Amino acid sequence: xxxxxxxxxxxxxxxxxxxxxxxxxxxxxxxxxxxxxxxxxxxxxxxxxxxxxxxxxxxxxxxxxxxxxxxxxxxxxxxxxxxxxxxxxxx
Numbered sequence: 001x002x003x004x005x006x007x008x009x010x011x012x013x014x015x016x017x018x019x020x021x022x023x024x025x026x027x028x029x030x031x032x033x034x035x036x037x038x039x040x041x042x043x044x045x046x047x048x049x050x051x052x053x054x055x056x057x058x059x060x061x062x063x064x065x066x067x068x069x070x071x072x073x074x075x076x077x078x079x080x081x082x083x084x085x086x087x088x089x090x091x
Contacts, residue, residue: 054079055076055079055080058072058075058076058079059072
């Protein structure tokens with residue numbers, strides 16, 4: 001094979017081209033993985049650091065007497081499901 005400079009590719013040219021191809025593919029795969037992770041992230045997003053889980057907040061409200069046992073159990077059941085029960089209840 002001849003190229004514009006009328007010479008064949010040397011061993012270093014092949015090596016540089018191979019490394020460049022590997023780096024290009026690694027960059028493309030990294031971008032694809034980051035895009036997929038970003039698009040598939042939970043719609044609610046992560047909880048802020050230091051905030052207690054929702055079940056703990058509910059237990060604290062029950063312990064302080066802000067809600068009764070029936071309301072505590074109902075809300076706890078909703079938290080432990082996927083939320084479909086809450087949307088059915090509001091209809």
